Amino acid sequence: MPAVFPSRLRPLLQLSLMLSLSASPLLMPVSWADEAARRSYQVPAGSLSAALTRFAGLAGVNLSVDPALVSGRSSNGLSGEYGVEEGFARLLAGSGLQLQPVGEQAYILMPAPEGSSLQLAPTSILGANDETGGDVYAGGQVARRGSQGLLGSRDFMETPFSMTTYTSEAVKNQQARTLGDLIASDPSVRATNPAGGRYEQFTIRGFSLFNSDVAYNGLYGVLPTYTIDMEMADRVDILKGPTQLINGISPRGSVGGGINVVPKRATDKPITSLTANYASNNQIGGAVDVGRRFGEDNQFGLRFNGVKQSGDTEWDHQSVDRxxxxxxxxxxxxxxxxxxxxxxxxxxTDAPQERVQVGANARVPSASEVRHNYAQPWSKARTKDTFGTVNAEFDVNDSTLLYGGVGVRKSNHDFLRHAVAVTNDKGDFSVQPRDFTRDENVRTATAGVRNWFHTGPVSHEINLAASYFYMDFENGGARYAASPSNLYNPVETPTPVRPTRQDPEVYTENRFSGVALADTMGFFDDRLLLTLGARWQRVKVDDWSDDVKGDTAYDEEKVSPSGGILFKATDKLSLYANYMEGLSQGKIAPSTSVNEDEIFPPFISRQVEVGAKYDAGSFGLTAAVFRIKQPAYETNAVTRVFGPNGKRQNDGVELTVFGEPLQGFRLLGGVMYIDSELTHTTNGTFDGNRAPATPKFNVNLGAEWDVPNVQGLTLTGRGIYSSSQYLDQSNDKQIDAWERFDVGARYAFKVDEKNITLRANIENVADKRYWSSAGASDDSEPGLTLSTPRTYLLSATVDF
Incomplete structure (x- = not known):
């Protein structure tokens, strides 16, 4: 559409658009007296013209627009309860345009007077806009809207799932360097690998989630395999429960939930931010964040984030360069x-820590007596990841959106490591060095169409999408002679030189594909939302060992139905329920088992969940009751053979809180209870036992307090608790409950019109040593995770 039209044609264009809106099938008449009643709207981000057209049709009003005014402009969309003028004002925020009433249920769009600012009517969405314009909830730590793959971006009050979206502000204020640092705020998520280890790994609702299963703007397998830096993230969505309907099959088959990292984008306001940081013992570094927009109407954007950090950690002879x-x-x-x-x-990473395995004849070691790094000084982990994505959206018309994305990654990993398997009560273990290399190539793609329409009084949002994921990886390495060491008094062994054996070269190809269809129907002015959908999934895996094709390859497919229902009982209370199931890739036997690298067939996971969400404006509360079922796996303590053994069922309750209930006082956290039970185990030996590595209670609660009369000064604190966990299906070995406390402060001020923020955090302020995890109950590499010692974090950020 041209940016400029002859003035004599503009009245005709305005009349044409007014008539087209009046005849739109989306138009639903409403009484002007209903303006104060407010309605629920879902308008996706996109062109300003399309957003205004969709909103006007849903609201049942006439809008006349000069195309030259909206040409090239975009809108962040909206989601939630609005009055008509309030909704238009939200869509027009920052555009320099405003509405002018011209009659009952009729408006024209015109430029705002020079120097004026658009004032929004009071609204239930109280948060300010974040860097990319998405609605941030009160307190700034979480966002109202999160990315839901197939279903698009939605407000949490209109989402029939349990979901939390953390903002970049939360990342900055926690001084989160990796995803493992950020998840310390969520009671449903736990890290299951040492912070000073080779890689990060998590559980959601008691089930494993690997970094490979963390999506990047909705695409799996693009982010680094072992550790994900948080400086690249604008938002982080954490969705609880199986996510196969909305995101497809994840590379490692996570079923407890999903995580999506949303990349940063340039904003209309230029960004130049420099950060210097320090982490004990001697980690020093810096970060740069630069964003600019160019061209007519700021059509082109550039955002660059860079990080360099290196130095020693709190552990002996351990250093990290990133x-x-x-x-x-x-x-x-x-x-x-x-x-x-x-x-x-x-x-x-030099001297990365491993999980501690406990032999059948050894009791659980005492974490409080582990005062030194038990990893050898010569051990190392070297990872290099290069990745890229391209995403596109196209508004075919005012009710149809096409979208798609492709991603690639190439990674090279080189490890020199040793396992830590304690064999007796003294803490003795054998150091057997192992070279391990892994090269990965990933190609992934998704494409879909989204359409909005009405059938009588029922609104519809139809989503149809296809996805494809391909990954090949090759593992190889060598073993060296073993030497004795001890968990409590580590013995430095010689640097390995001559291998005693070569490991086979194992090459694997994974191909996952799927097609999904979902319809979200709105009844009673969208107060009742019903989502029904299904995804056809195909999992194909082939493997070779020393160029000999393996016999564990498989090619299986399944159609998995899912659905959710949400009822807005009041403007502040939503009630929901969902059923989700999906096909997941089979487990792979770990290096600690005698059947290493054996691939098991895909399995089905199922979840039922009911919950409630309360939005008080200044703070929010969510509650969920859930049940998740899937097969259980174990490495037999005697035979060391890894494989399935029975089923496990996690019944749980989650409560979360976020927001700013009092001016200057913010809360973020919650509690999760899980009853995890084993059933149908071999000969019923472990039936009724608790699944290993699953605490009954997780509690996380963080608070921030803006000190009165000291502008810019904020004090912070956080407590984290997990109850006891079993190490094995027999429930013979157990780790104790633990708690961790963090404190911090930040001070924001201005110097020569430059915003400066100083941050100081102390994690594990009591310097307690404990086993923070017994692995994960469905994990292929069980073992104990040692807590991180007291760590000091300091940073200074200057925004120009």
Missing amino acids: DMAVLGLDFRGERLRLSTDVGRTERD
């Missing part, structure tokens, strides 16, 4: 939106 560079480019046109992200990360 480098990250991510460039994001985007284009926002009237109907077309494009973005691409290219990144490179490198991480070198």
